[in-house]
Amino acid sequence: MEKRDLPIPQNESERLLHLSSFDIDYTSLNDNLKDLNRLAAKVAGTEISLINLIDAYTQWTVGAHGLDLQQMTREESVCQYTIMSDQAFEVPDLSADERFNKNFYVDDPLSLRYYFGLPLNDNGINIGALCVLDTTLKSLSPEKVELLKIIADEIVNRIKVYHTMEAMQQRLSTADQANKKVAHDIRGPLAGIIGLSEMISQQGNSANLNEVLEFIKMIHTGSRSLLDLADEILSNDEQQRPIRENELNLITLKDKLLQLYLPQATYKNIKLDIAINEQNKHVIFSKQKILQVLGNLISNAVKFTPSQGAINVLMDIITGENENLLDITVTDTGVGIEHSRIQQLLSGQGESTKGTSEEKGYGFGLQLVKHLIDKLGGKLAITSETGKGSKFHVQLPQKRS
Template identity: 25%
Template structure:
């Protein structure tokens, strides 16, 4: 065992022959937090304990060294809880090896101090205990808070085996578990029982922490809260919390979110100046049943300043890029157009690749500019009354070319008559284009992307379904964030920067709507968003649902019905018709789908709960069957019409049936 050395030797010995100054260890970035945690454990300067000595004896044996220590690095010293082979209980932190070891997450190993410039003239190397080999495993209590090390020391150089280092790691982890077991329980009890200890912990926090009573009055605040808002402690206590917030609402707590969600608000300092503040307020559970809340406040002025600098830079770069990119893109398309088929195939291929890449860069520049406008609140909106079915048709036309290039069919499943919303048409087309382009990207070739519009109470829901591989549920929390890709390989394989959904969500929220999705792995994804319906007058004689597989046939009948004051919706498939019937009352239903689908739809209508049962069903007589003639249920009436009847004939039949219904009800 090495003999004990005087404190002066351990702290100040230097080697006059050393040519390179000794390197003192840096402080960890979380030094204040680390020191607070170390002191809170109350382990410094405590008597030796056998449970720690067992660990160091094992480390001695496994590492085959004469010295093994459990060392805690304090503000100005390293103190040894257990010290096998060394009589000293502490050394200066400035000459400690453990001070270096706590800077990293893994073992800090010096095979030969005489070959390491950092330690050549270290007094623990040039004098007793003459360290030549050192290996220290950090004692990490979690979150990168490393209080000290379990270290092995020898006076000859060493190259430990991987097995020895692995065992040293395990022993260090065991030391941490043992160290935290009982002391952690004691610490929690002490923090609850002692206001002084709680105050010490709270005052080390960088965030402001304020306790609030049931009336919105502040009961206590830590030093950070006083610093953030510019008050002395005695000035805060008893004052209403809303005094720290600019325009929180009329009452003492109104306008503040008491739901543990972190929100950004405008704070107000003692001098009246305003600043951006991140605030969360959570209810505490007290044994006496008294209501109390804890507010955590963070001054985010610097973060906002850096975000503004970043956004201005990105905006400037995007503006500067967009102009030359547009010129390059125009030149490439001009060259492709003018040359016609005269270009060699290889040159045409290169020009087409360059043109497509320009398209992608222009879209990226536009997305980044929109992102900056959204963040700054400067994205302009021009709200007007929009026919939602026409909006869907327009978006399909805008994206058909891209879909055709990828071998994907875009299919609209239904049309709503008289369905209007208040919105910005260009921005909503941008949203639909983002979702449709994503659906096309991730659909297999020869696949189908389906678009439908459904009335749901006082809103309209637009749904876009693809047949892609689906989105993992684990990615749900990330999908609407910027630059998000469920599979990072998609960025190169499919293109795109992951900004479209983030921008789309912001646009829909500005329309007071919500964007979400449903997905099944291997079965595809459905994105949908809801928009409030614009006020509309009721149709004069009700509304009809036309179940027709040919859109062209619907247009003529819709126009004829409009002349008699009747609005009409169209479903091009039976399942969509049923979905509409669940949400919308109709006075008449015309079914002219393929025979099997028409029959299945009729049977489902009879069995399903509908918005209104006082309806008439008109069916083409080419699907009439004997057992269907006798169906009569809850006012449901089936009328058979000649197959392929003209629009005027169908209109007249509907009008006649509705008039008969009215007369029957009066009678």
């Protein structure tokens, strides 16, 4: 089957939005899912089991047993067919199926033959697939298939629990910020009380008003204790405290992006360079949707940049009194975008085109980016010249901790 015939679910836009709502860091789930991976392989009697999530460009393996795999292009994957319906998808022999027999996993050293996949379905939307694979031909009994369905349901439950925990951590972080604001707000009145009590104390000394002095001393002591407590809360240096799971700084964001997307660029012989402003590298900000936005922009740049091209990502934090701005520019030396299509993209529309290596587009990557940036209250600017590359400039507001 040629690349132009690759399968796209009818609800693809809704599917990608639903997947993005989980805001998943694709490097973070393996430890939470490895027991289910082992169980799936045990039930099926196969060498390999994988848990795959499929976004606009990439199949991400977020849980693996028997095979060290992190990602592959969506068009190479078998699971892209599994997410087309709510039924199981089986390939008895990958080497005999023209849709897959030219892909790397069929050749040595993997030499995979058997595939069986079940969609990971949440509220009627397939976000990915649980699959089991083997180097020998197999068949699964109905009883085994039913057990695998139970495991697939539990995988979705685990992902939802993980997302809920992340959301709870975010709310706790917000509460912590609120506490600091309260502490800041009470410092002024407390300082005023202390100043007033000191003045009355001085007057009391001259008037020899012992009872007033004792009363004022109590006010002064209590107010000083409260002021010290407020100072203790405020003195917790936000730049030096440990980064929580739902947070990033420029250093950790750079590391994650290289871990996730350098393999894609290297595979296509493209130089990917990510630079950060060293002066602001420790400023902490929310991880919410950041990897989703940048991941789609970098994957899109890889798709439309030819071999031996370059992609440059520049990241900075613009600090403000009440709000910071995460400032990111993604520049590529790709084929460029026509002005009319830029306007379509900025309006959340636009159709997909083929990449520089004839990669088939699925049509929703940049639409998703625009949607997420709008939801985050950010800004997206695109400049491009046909044949000379494109530049995507993103600014996302971040509340100061």
